[in-house]
Amino acid sequence: MDKQYEIWAEKQDRARQNMERHRKMKGCLIEAAAQHPLVDGRRPNEEFQKRLDLAAWLYRTQTALGIETRIYVPGSLHMENGVADQLSLSRAGCEYLMEQGLPPEALFGEEMNKKYKGEKGVYNSSDECYVASRIFEDLGFGQLHCVCSSAQLMRKALSYIQFGCIPFMHAVSCEHMYHNYVDEVFQYIPILLADENGLQKDSKEAERLRRLRNPDLVQDNT
Numbered sequence: 001m002d003k004q005y006e007i008w009a010e011k012q013d014r015a016r017q018n019m020e021r022h023r024k025m026k027g028c029l030i031e032a033a034a035q036h037p038l039v040d041g042r043r044p045n046e047e048f049q050k051r052l053d054l055a056a057w058l059y060r061t062q063t064a065l066g067i068e069t070r071i072y073v074p075g076s077l078h079m080e081n082g083v084a085d086q087l088s089l090s091r092a093g094c095e096y097l098m099e100q101g102l103p104p105e106a107l108f109g110e111e112m113n114k115k116y117k118g119e120k121g122v123y124n125s126s127d128e129c130y131v132a133s134r135i136f137e138d139l140g141f142g143q144l145h146c147v148c149s150s151a152q153l154m155r156k157a158l159s160y161i162q163f164g165c166i167p168f169m170h171a172v173s174c175e176h177m178y179h180n181y182v183d184e185v186f187q188y189i190p191i192l193l194a195d196e197n198g199l200q201k202d203s204k205e206a207e208r209l210r211r212l213r214n215p216d217l218v219q220d221n222t
Helices: 002-022 046-064 089-099 110-120 125-138 153-162 181-194 204-213 215-220
Strands: 028-032 069-072 143-149 168-172
Touching: 002 143, 002 153, 002 181, 028 046, 028 125, 046 069, 046 089, 046 143, 046 168, 069 125, 089 110, 110 125, 125 143, 125 153, 143 153, 153 168, 153 181
Parallel strands: 028 069, 028 143, 143 168
Antiparallel strands: none
């Protein structure tokens, strides 16, 4: 445990230094963490909608201050219990935000999934944070915000630290959340802390999640 603590404390220090550098830059990036499955395979469910609504509020708040702001909605085409959505989570989320009056040029979605994750797609929290952190770095934003489930908040924060960022974290709850606090503490966070690949590259857990959630991989195995 002491060794693991030292490793992560060092990662956090590097992330803090990186965020200090970004404070001199302009612009704000907001990641609205996606949630599957979609309603009727096309529309964000209640939990996803609440995150998108908060992201839209943050967008309007930041732009009112004169800060150029963008929202990244992550998520490739997902499957849940053998049923595939009709749209990717990114597309469904971006369409929802445009219906709320946000301009399409303010949104990042599928194009960023493909740019940074290619054919592997975006299928777990680590994927989401990796892509958001790359957008943040490559486009030189000054602020980074993450909107996610209250149960998922710590795992998302640790994932960002893995990739050199410490965002402003915003938690959104609803009556029936996909993630729960006990599983996060005793199952998912320990996996992330122990996975040297940060659920990227050749991570066995990341591959398991892709095979569970990516309908294309299921078709390839039939």
